[in-house]
Structures are given as structure tokens and as C-alpha cells.
Amino acid sequence: MNEGAALVDTMRYLESVGLNRGKAGNVSRRYGDHHYQITPSGIAPFDLTSASMVVLSLDEKPAPVGAIPSSEWRMHQDIYLARPDVGAIAHTHSNYATALACVGRSIPAFHYMVAVAGGDSIRCAPYATFGTQALSNHAVSALENRQACLLANHGVVAVGANPLSAAKLALEVEQLARQYCIALQLGEPVILSDAQMREVMEKFKTYGQRVE
Numbered sequence: 001m002n003e004g005a006a007l008v009d010t011m012r013y014l015e016s017v018g019l020n021r022g023k024a025g026n027v028s029r030r031y032g033d034h035h036y037q038i039t040p041s042g043i044a045p046f047d048l049t050s051a052s053m054v055v056l057s058l059d060e061k062p063a064p065v066g067a068i069p070s071s072e073w074r075m076h077q078d079i080y081l082a083r084p085d086v087g088a089i090a091h092t093h094s095n096y097a098t099a100l101a102c103v104g105r106s107i108p109a110f111h112y113m114v115a116v117a118g119g120d121s122i123r124c125a126p127y128a129t130f131g132t133q134a135l136s137n138h139a140v141s142a143l144e145n146r147q148a149c150l151l152a153n154h155g156v157v158a159v160g161a162n163p164l165s166a167a168k169l170a171l172e173v174e175q176l177a178r179q180y181c182i183a184l185q186l187g188e189p190v191i192l193s194d195a196q197m198r199e200v201m202e203k204f205k206t207y208g209q210r211v212e
């Protein structure tokens, strides 16, 4: 199998489940010990091929030759450097999660499934211009002890063992964001206590209910 196929499949998955439209969003995966493979800039999912994927070094800036990597390459690179546990990253501009990010709201423990992202909240990182070191720094901080975060006025980042598991977590985040938006319209959502969320996280470990 061509090695870029997993990224092509994941980009098409994100499009098919409605998380990304057109050229928004990007996906990457760790590639050996010192590299990562990332989707190129400005190509719609159904125009992508395995050969369009860009391999970049974790140690340096992309060389200005060949295909142009996603403008968010820096954020992907810094997440891999900060998080040895991360094998893949999915970034989307999915509607409800982005709507929450546009009012600067983190997702609190309004539903027990918030624990799929690794804790009792899904943080919203402060705003910074796309592609900048500042955005990358904010994303790495918001992902501390977490598998997903929102990016203010921008979108979502989810990480996982492989591209599809990261994408599936991005879908879980979108589902939660949608439910949280609806709950906010009905009234003040009841937030689960620290003890209640600790119990959920224990059960997730035991029963393997994390997103695979």
C-alpha cells in the first residue's frame, strides 16, 4: 500500500462525515523517528492522491521545494515534538466545535463523553493567526494531558495513534460541541463534578471505551 493512502482515506472520511468542506483542514502522521507526513496545501480531498503527501523533518523548517505542505505544518511538527505518544493529528473546521471556539468557549464536563478527549474538559486555545508559532504554542498548551482541543476563532485539533483514530476523535468532539450548543440554548447545562468525571475516566480505562 502506498504510504500516503492513510492520509488520503482520512481526508475523505472527514469530508464524508461533514467535518471538513473543500480545502479546509489537514491531517498528518508520524513517519519514522524524525519525520512526519502531512497533507499538502490547497488540494480538495477528492483531488488528493498518495503522491500528493509531503514528508517533512521534525528537526527543521520545510525546504522550499516540491509540494507545499499544509500551512499548519508548524503546529503538527510542534505537537509531535512535544508529545511522543501522538502518532497522528487531524485538524478540522467542523461547524459546532468552531462555533464554540468563535465565542472562546471550552467544552466543560457537561456530558461524560467529554472524557474521550482525556480529561474533564476540552480546552479552547487562545486565538493566534493560522500557521504561526504563537498558534502552535497555544495548541500544544491546550493539548496538555488531552487528546483534543479547540482553537479560538478557528477550529479543532485531535490526536491519536493513527490518522483515522484522530479523525474519529474529531468527530466525537464535533458531536459533543453540537450537544453542548443545544444544551446552552435550553438553559444552563449541569456540569459533572470532578469525582463523577474521575469515575468515568476509570471506567474508560477498564472497558476500553476510548475512541479507537
Ligand SMILES: [Zn+2]
Binding pocket: 025, 072, 091, 092, 093, 130, 154, 155
Ligand atoms: Zn485550520
